[in-house]
Amino acid sequence: MLGSNPARSDADAKLRGEAVFGADLASPGMLWAAVSRSPVAAGHIRSIDVASALKVEGVLDVLTAADVPDGRTGVIVNDIPFLAVEHVAYEGEPVAMVVADNRASAEAGAQAVGIDIEPTEPVSTPEQALAPGARLVHPDWNRFVVAGGVDIGRDGNVVAEVVHDPGDLDEAFAAADVVVEGTYRTPRQYQAHLEPKMALATYESGRYTIEVSHQYPFRLRDRVAQILGVAPSAVRVVGHHIGGGFGAKLDVSLEAFAALLARRFRRPVRMQHTALEERLVAPCRANAMVAVRSAVRRDGTILATDVEIVSDSGAYANNGPALSSIPMFVFGSIYRVGTARIRTRNVYTNTAPTGAYRGVNGPWLVFANERHMDAIADALGRDRRDFRLASLARDGDLMRNGQPLEEVSILREAFDRVDELVPWRDIVSRNQRQRDAAAPSSPPAEAGADVLRGAGQAAAIWLTNPMPGHATVKLNEDGTATVITSATENGSGAVATGLRQIAAATLGLAAEAVTITMPDTDATGYDAGSQGSRTTHVVGRAIADASAEVRSQVLDRASQMLEAVPEDLVIDAGVVTVAGVPAAGLTLGAVAQAATWSDGPITAGASYVTPTPPHDPACATGMLIKGWPTPTYHLHQAEVSVDVVTGRVTVDRYVVCQEVGRAIHPDAITGQIQGGVAQGLGFALSERVDLDHGRYVQRTFKAHGLPLAEDVPKVEMIVMEHADPAGPYGAKGAAEPPIVPVAAAVANAVSDAIGVPFDTLPITPEAVLEALEAEPNGEAVARAAREPVLNRDGEQERDTTGRAS
Amino acid sequence: MPGAAGEQSVSIRLIVNDRRHQLETPAGETLLGTLRERLALTGPKEACGEGECGACTVLVDGAPVASCILAAGSVNGRTILTVEGLAGTGELTALQQAFVSHAAVQCGYCTPGLLMVLTALLDDTPDPSEADVRRALAGTICRCTGYQQIIEAALDAAQLMIRSATS
Numbered sequence: 001m002l003g004s005n006p007a008r009s010d011a012d013a014k015l016r017g018e019a020v021f022g023a024d025l026a027s028p029g030m031l032w033a034a035v036s037r038s039p040v041a042a043g044h045i046r047s048i049d050v051a052s053a054l055k056v057e058g059v060l061d062v063l064t065a066a067d068v069p070d071g072r073t074g075v076i077v078n079d080i081p082f083l084a085v086e087h088v089a090y091e092g093e094p095v096a097m098v099v100a101d102n103r104a105s106a107e108a109g110a111q112a113v114g115i116d117i118e119p120t121e122p123v124s125t126p127e128q129a130l131a132p133g134a135r136l137v138h139p140d141w142n143r144f145v146v147a148g149g150v151d152i153g154r155d156g157n158v159v160a161e162v163v164h165d166p167g168d169l170d171e172a173f174a175a176a177d178v179v180v181e182g183t184y185r186t187p188r189q190y191q192a193h194l195e196p197k198m199a200l201a202t203y204e205s206g207r208y209t210i211e212v213s214h215q216y217p218f219r220l221r222d223r224v225a226q227i228l229g230v231a232p233s234a235v236r237v238v239g240h241h242i243g244g245g246f247g248a249k250l251d252v253s254l255e256a257f258a259a260l261l262a263r264r265f266r267r268p269v270r271m272q273h274t275a276l277e278e279r280l281v282a283p284c285r286a287n288a289m290v291a292v293r294s295a296v297r298r299d300g301t302i303l304a305t306d307v308e309i310v311s312d313s314g315a316y317a318n319n320g321p322a323l324s325s326i327p328m329f330v331f332g333s334i335y336r337v338g339t340a341r342i343r344t345r346n347v348y349t350n351t352a353p354t355g356a357y358r359g360v361n362g363p364w365l366v367f368a369n370e371r372h373m374d375a376i377a378d379a380l381g382r383d384r385r386d387f388r389l390a391s392l393a394r395d396g397d398l399m400r401n402g403q404p405l406e407e408v409s410i411l412r413e414a415f416d417r418v419d420e421l422v423p424w425r426d427i428v429s430r431n432q433r434q435r436d437a438a439a440p441s442s443p444p445a446e447a448g449a450d451v452l453r454g455a456g457q458a459a460a461i462w463l464t465n466p467m468p469g470h471a472t473v474k475l476n477e478d479g480t481a482t483v484i485t486s487a488t489e490n491g492s493g494a495v496a497t498g499l500r501q502i503a504a505a506t507l508g509l510a511a512e513a514v515t516i517t518m519p520d521t522d523a524t525g526y527d528a529g530s531q532g533s534r535t536t537h538v539v540g541r542a543i544a545d546a547s548a549e550v551r552s553q554v555l556d557r558a559s560q561m562l563e564a565v566p567e568d569l570v571i572d573a574g575v576v577t578v579a580g581v582p583a584a585g586l587t588l589g590a591v592a593q594a595a596t597w598s599d600g601p602i603t604a605g606a607s608y609v610t611p612t613p614p615h616d617p618a619c620a621t622g623m624l625i626k627g628w629p630t631p632t633y634h635l636h637q638a639e640v641s642v643d644v645v646t647g648r649v650t651v652d653r654y655v656v657c658q659e660v661g662r663a664i665h666p667d668a669i670t671g672q673i674q675g676g677v678a679q680g681l682g683f684a685l686s687e688r689v690d691l692d693h694g695r696y697v698q699r700t701f702k703a704h705g706l707p708l709a710e711d712v713p714k715v716e717m718i719v720m721e722h723a724d725p726a727g728p729y730g731a732k733g734a735a736e737p738p739i740v741p742v743a744a745a746v747a748n749a750v751s752d753a754i755g756v757p758f759d760t761l762p763i764t765p766e767a768v769l770e771a772l773e774a775e776p777n778g779e780a781v782a783r784a785a786r787e788p789v790l791n792r793d794g795e796q797e798r799d800t801t802g803r804a805s
Numbered sequence: 806m807p808g809a810a811g812e813q814s815v816s817i818r819l820i821v822n823d824r825r826h827q828l829e830t831p832a833g834e835t836l837l838g839t840l841r842e843r844l845a846l847t848g849p850k851e852a853c854g855e856g857e858c859g860a861c862t863v864l865v866d867g868a869p870v871a872s873c874i875l876a877a878g879s880v881n882g883r884t885i886l887t888v889e890g891l892a893g894t895g896e897l898t899a900l901q902q903a904f905v906s907h908a909a910v911q912c913g914y915c916t917p918g919l920l921m922v923l924t925a926l927l928d929d930t931p932d933p934s935e936a937d938v939r940r941a942l943a944g945t946i947c948r949c950t951g952y953q954q955i956i957e958a959a960l961d962a963a964q965l966m967i968r969s970a971t972s
Contacts, residue, residue, distance in 0.1 A: 005908065007905045007906075008905075008908070010910075010913065011904070011905045011910045012897070012905070015892075015897060015901045015904055015910060015913075015916060016848070016889065016891075016892055017847070017849070017889045020847070021850070021913075191948075192948050193912070193914075194852040194853075194858055194860050194912075194915055196851070243850070243852075243912050243914030244914055244949060245912075246948070274854070275852075275853050275854045275855060490912060491911035492911065493911070665908075667907075667908035670908070671949070671951075671954055674950060674952075675911065675948075675950045677951060678950075678952070679948070679951075700853070700855055701855065701857040701946060702855075706946055706948065707951075708942070708943050708946065708952075709940075709942035709943060709952040709955075709956065710939045712951050712952050
């Protein structure tokens, strides 16, 4: 049962085209609404002309800020207006809503609204936002209310600041033999879920019902209530199949608009993003800059590390203030980095608000951490793997938040396991031989002379999101079981297989005998949604506990029926027997029937929240995420070929070693690793989300450069199991982290191949060719790469400086 | 503006999943719109609307097309197969079964398009190479899976079909 691969509960419906996704929903008599959005990144609204929109046949009404609740709302900072008032702060900001009796008219009406804006020069980048005298994105920022009233270090364009400063860095830098510096820059990444965001809202008997495909129905309930100014219990969210989310479907988007209109028109109201709206307002992974400066001794000891981080919040706050805690769990948690000062600022710009994308902040933090490890190894002339092994954190070390690293030695095991599969020394010596063969002295026609090969590694420790979950398990009178929960299945299989297997294993049933309900905030306890790989661990634990209680009730009833003590009973394949007497069994159906008509139906509920790990509350200012619960351990190894003529990077071999606690459904984990690596490869090599004066450049899937079937290699996997005592059957999270180390491993491999450091993503063919051309020695650079950087004067591009003490 | 009120309608005939239909469609309506709005076949998915992602793929006379950028009027009289027509009311096809056994379904939004593209491939090329499969998938974006389990499912289905045809 556990560790096997039963079919997903939703596979048949999805394969027949029968599964109803949010974007497939319709309701009799429904109206359609569409949003009119700001065409500019920043400006003052002079006027909004609704007359021509009202003339579009089928249009019923046009609403502007004057027609909707005033005030601002948000997840952490209440800074988002319902519709733009006086000012617009990003291209795509909602300005008006158009309601019509059909979709085409609503969309035509939204286009016809005349929005007259006096444009302002946008604050386009975090650098501009932080420059002295920068225009404030929100001049009235000081009036915004922060949830819980906590101090998150807001100041003008700074949305949040997290500072960890132990205070004695100067001494360490003075004692250093070598100071290594690097600045690591990464762009936004677009989730590119295929199903557009949508909502279907109805209003009846004083309550709103919102049907949607959403990762976190309870947050949606609370956000819609906040925006409309009603009690959360006045909103019911019903979830349907989700056509991908990856973090983009964790917050409110169109739902409050649809709810308000449903009440106003007393008709169901349907909304859905157009393809362009999807891109304009997607809560992309934030673009970021991470500057790292390390004081290092010649023996490789890192004495101190100074980290300065700036991430782009976009025009509103979203969850950036909370995510600004995450650097505290990366620097110093994987490798010993000495005394560390870490400052993270999340800043406003006149761009679309950024948000959650799988592995929030992790891909760029690990990119910086691991590019920097390579830079230090190169500066010391050390083998990069040896340097990593020597620098690995040890069990008992403390993370920067004071949390003990209890099992970080699993990372050392990961390095061993990967080396058993692909010995690092073999790769390094093979690549060196190949580089030597590619030297100008070799015959020019030699095969492969235009291709340089490199290898890179990247390690990570990632959390399993701890937030609350609940499940009710009921034994049906036919001997099957139903699990009632609002956990959401966003594709990973966590609900469609994992939770089902956990219930079935505990109850003694086949997986097929367990049904799990779709999310409904009226019917279930709170669930914190599909995020941070939490479903299998947190909801799985609640289901295991509730199922154990159901099992106990079954055994109590069966012991009376079989005249045996409960301890002597076994449940297998839906049959209860006395151990050693298989002939005299009772089906679970018979037990359930007997129970229902005597004591009452067999049912039990359980809740679970992962406790916050022990930590030092005074470790930093502005921390909203206090600890790093249920960590999992990861090592990725990439081998690449770089064509120095075309600049194209090919990933020849990719190995993932991932620790999962316990593999409940190995094929589902395979799918998460392969899919996570594919998204990571896109981030590393091809995906583009460029901003030009605050406006997105790429406006089609093709332009984004998403990986296609011909681009993604088969990933080789080593799955390690170290059962977590708190998890259901030892399971931790598995789905989110495979994306986290990918860009780091690939960038290290490409930098190794051509000897030019790639500290900025993506590494497109153009970027590779530019880097090669910028090198004064041209192709010779590739061969010089193995020389320690200390011996290379004037090597500014590397952002690495060496100095003797 | 597709389907905007006040435009002329066009009369078309389609054979969809073995059933004949005579339909009045607004001029310019896409085949995807006709299938989803008029025939309630919501298996073909609406995603990019630009013919780039493949979630809307159906077979027209056996060839895969992006139904989101094809006018319904342009396929008047043609034979259409959607994901709903693969298994109909019966057992899953060998390809669909291979998707189950290879865990090739995740969120499932691209799955209908993938199935149509691969059904056409296996029809034309009963014993495809891995490279053939990867090339056939070039017009279909799957953001969840990284493609590998889909490719393995297609190759496995091809072998199953060859074996069952020769046994």
